[in-house]
Every structure is written in structure tokens, then in C-alpha cells.
Amino acid sequence: MARMGSRVSDRIAAIAPSATLAVDAKAKALKAAGEPVIGFGAGEPDFPTPDHIVEAAVAACRDPKNHRYTPAGGLPELKEAVAVKTARDSGYDVDAAQVLITNGGKHAVANAFATLVDLGDEVILPAPYWTTYPEPIRRAGGIVVEIATDESTGFRVTIDQLEAARTPKTKVLVFVSPSNPTGAVYPRDEIEAIGRWAVEHGIWVVTDEIYEHLTYAGHEHHSMPVLVPELAATCLVINGVAKTYAMTGWRVGWMIGPTDIVKAATNLQSHETSNVANVSQRAALAAVSGGLDDVARFRESFDRRRMNMYRSLSAIPGVTVLEPEGAFYAFPNFQAILQRPVRGRHLTTTLELADFILEEAKVAIVPGEAFGAPGYARLSFALGDDDLGEGIARIGDLLAE
Numbered sequence: 001m002a003r004m005g006s007r008v009s010d011r012i013a014a015i016a017p018s019a020t021l022a023v024d025a026k027a028k029a030l031k032a033a034g035e036p037v038i039g040f041g042a043g044e045p046d047f048p049t050p051d052h053i054v055e056a057a058v059a060a061c062r063d064p065k066n067h068r069y070t071p072a073g074g075l076p077e078l079k080e081a082v083a084v085k086t087a088r089d090s091g092y093d094v095d096a097a098q099v100l101i102t103n104g105g106k107h108a109v110a111n112a113f114a115t116l117v118d119l120g121d122e123v124i125l126p127a128p129y130w131t132t133y134p135e136p137i138r139r140a141g142g143i144v145v146e147i148a149t150d151e152s153t154g155f156r157v158t159i160d161q162l163e164a165a166r167t168p169k170t171k172v173l174v175f176v177s178p179s180n181p182t183g184a185v186y187p188r189d190e191i192e193a194i195g196r197w198a199v200e201h202g203i204w205v206v207t208d209e210i211y212e213h214l215t216y217a218g219h220e221h222h223s224m225p226v227l228v229p230e231l232a233a234t235c236l237v238i239n240g241v242a243k244t245y246a247m248t249g250w251r252v253g254w255m256i257g258p259t260d261i262v263k264a265a266t267n268l269q270s271h272e273t274s275n276v277a278n279v280s281q282r283a284a285l286a287a288v289s290g291g292l293d294d295v296a297r298f299r300e301s302f303d304r305r306r307m308n309m310y311r312s313l314s315a316i317p318g319v320t321v322l323e324p325e326g327a328f329y330a331f332p333n334f335q336a337i338l339q340r341p342v343r344g345r346h347l348t349t350t351l352e353l354a355d356f357i358l359e360e361a362k363v364a365i366v367p368g369e370a371f372g373a374p375g376y377a378r379l380s381f382a383l384g385d386d387d388l389g390e391g392i393a394r395i396g397d398l399l400a401e
């Protein structure tokens with residue numbers, strides 16, 4: 001007879017359902033029913049992938065060599081091109097053996113924690129954080145040590161906070177700049193200080209640079225292992241083509257790190273997924289080998305929308321918001337709204353507020369609970385100017401009642 005027990009393994013049953021899912025599913029259902037829903041939820045550029053990249057993929061489809069298995073860790077020419085692109089864009093000198101090509105940046109995140117974290121290891125995760133981060137840490141047996149940040153430090157973690165969170169079990173610090181969901185960009189001196197702190201205490205850093213090219217108003221991206229070269233031996237860089245080249249659907253990312261870690265993560269990937277789809281890898285090769293003209297064009301649009309969103313959100317009574325410095329998200333504070341009734345309803349959490357805004361104004365936003373930051377919400381400004389203006393106006397009208 002079969003062993004009795006739970007049908008789903010404990011490890012998988014413990015994965016929290018995404019707090020974004022309920023709002024997202026409802027938004028889609030409303031849209032399908034013909035409601036004029038405006039969505040601020042998307043974490044992706046609204047532009048099509050540039051033509052020269054698509055053309056490279058079309059040519060790759062027609063070449064039978066791409067119809068076969070290739071090395072699990074990525075096409076050698078793409079790994080080489082990623083190394084060259086990394087030196088070009090952030091000044092970090094690495095070689096192809098330090099690169100693992102993954103199924104999107106998300107897969108690089110999962111591989112990084114699977115490879116670094118043992119049972120009981122602590123991983124420091126500054127909040128608000130990208131919703132995916134806690135799960136692969138816990139799945140690897142790690143303990144997530146959250147550090148809350150707020151507007152008083154521009155949503156940036158301080159050395160004092162890191163020091164207070166550090167224990168003998170601390171193995172890894174997660175560092176994301178520009179940040180999803182806050183849009184914060186750490187200045188050079190703070191990145192350097194955090195990198196030095198990590199080196200001093202033998203703590204690994206997983207640094208996520210996926211928004212490296214999306215910074216505004218004089219804010220600049222700096223790569224931690226470039227500012228602190230000693231960190232290179234204990235640092236993994238996460239990156240990918242999704243946000244820079246409007247390629248979220250193509251699923252190509254990468255992890256850069258010391259060769260022993262990259263080799264171990266490649267072994268893992270060889271059993272889990274094998275190579276990333278070759279057509280996508282060829283498209284990514286065209287992307288990273290090309291120039292940065294397209295992303296300059298995207299950035300210009302994002303910048304204009306960023307300021308529109310910032311100004312119109314700031315004008316809503318009871319809503320406060322910092323000017324986004326990077327990525328394509330604003331992260332307004334709705335705590336004052338939760339203190340008073342709106343249209344006769346007393347909403348006590350941003351989960352409820354997001355649901356209410358969706359029902360009443362037909363506007364989808366992502367509640368801060370998804371990012372470890374109740375009381376806030378994330379609004380993407382990667383959507384058209386007209387929808388952006390209309391969507392914020394609807395929220396403003398509803399909350400002004």
C-alpha cells in the first residue's frame with residue numbers, strides 16, 4: 001500500500017502563494033469581462049524587442065545547429081559576449097568561465113541560493129524586496145533575515161542595520177540597486193561601504209544588477225565588486241537581457257561569480273534544465289553584442305513617465321512618494337489612506353486597498369505585502385503615457401472622495 005502522508009512535499013507546500021496573484025488574477029478576469037482595467041502591475045517594458053535582435057532569432061531558428069542540445073551552462077560565444085559586455089558596462093573584468101547562462105535572471109537567483117546556502121545559513125534581505133527573493137532562500141534551507149527600510153533612508157539599508165542583523169550564521173547579503181520595488185539607487189560611497197563590510201565579515205554578496213541601465217536624473221549604477229575588488233571571490237552578480245532590451249519573454253539571464261561556484265551551479269543546471277533555448281541565447285547574443293541605443297530610447301520614455309507618475313501621485317492627498325531614481329517603479333506610501341474611510345469602507349491593509357482600487361476604479365496596483373512592506377504599493381511606469389495619466393487620475397478621484 002502507498003505510504004500515507006501529505007500529497008505535496010513539505011518543501012514545496014511551504015512556498016508562499018504570491019501576494020500579487022490575487023490582484024493579478026482579478027485584474028485579468030475583469031479585463032476579460034470587458035472592463036476598462038488599467039494595469040500598473042507589470043514588471044516589464046512595454047516596448048517590443050528591437051528588430052535586430054528579433055532578426056538574429058529568426059536566423060537562429062533556420063540554422064539546424066540551434067535545434068540540438070548545447071552546453072548546459074550556455075553557448076560559449078554568449079558567455080564570452082556577456083564577459084565583454086560586463087567589462088564594457090560596469091567595468092567588471094571577468095572571463096567566460098565565470099559566466100552561467102540561465103533561464104532569465106530569476107533562474108540565476110534560484111541557482112545562486114541553491115549553490116551557496118546550507119541548512120540554517122542566514123541570508124540578509126533588505127526590505128522592501130523583490131517578491132521572488134525569499135522563496136529560493138528558504139527552499140535551500142536558509143533563514144531569511146529581513147531588514148526593514150523606509151523613506152527616511154531612501155529605502156536604502158545602512159551599515160548599522162546590517163551590523164545589527166549579522167550573526168555567526170550570516171552567509172549572504174542580497175543587494176539590489178536599482179531596486180525593484182522602490183526605485184532606489186545606492187550612491188557609490190554606500191555601495192563601497194557595504195562591500196567592505198561584507199569582505200570584513202566574510203559574507204557573500206548576491207548583487208542583482210538587472211536594472212543597471214535604467215537610472216535617471218544623474219543617479220548612476222555602480223557594480224559592488226568593481227568598487228570593492230576584494231569582494232570578487234565572494235560575490236555573485238545577477239543580470240539578464242529582460243529589462244535592458246525589452247526581452248522579458250525570451251528568458252535569458254546570467255550569473256557571474258568565482259569559477260568554483262559557477263561550475264557547481266552549472267552542474268545543478270545540467271540536471272534541472274540543460275541549456276537555455278538556443279534561439280533565445282542567439283537573440284541575447286545579438287542584444288549584448290549590439291550597442292546601447294535602444295535602451296537609451298527606452299530610458300528617455302521611462303524618464304518622462306517617471307516624472308508624470310511622481311508628480312501625479314504626489315498630488316493625491318494622503319499619498320506620499322519618493323522620486324524614483326531607477327528601474328521603472330514608484331513605491332508610494334498609503335498609510336494615511338488606511339486611517340480613514342474611503343467610499344464608506346475602512347480599509348486596514350494595502351492588500352485590501354489594492355483590491356478596492358481594482359474593484360472601484362478598475363486600476364491594478366501591487367500591494368506592498370508582496371514586497372515585505374505593508375502600507376505601500378508598487379506602480380510600474382512601464383506603460384503608455386495616456387494610460388498612466390488616466391490610471392493615476394482614477395486613483396486620485398477615488399481616494400479624494
Ligand SMILES: Cc1ncc(COP(=O)(O)O)c(C=O)c1O
Pocket residue numbers: 043103104105106107130176179180208210240241242248251252253
Ligand atoms: C530585481 C529583479 N531581479 C531579477 C529579475 C528577473 O528577471 P527575468 O527573470 O525576467 O530575467 C527581476 C524581474 O522582475 C527583478 O525585478
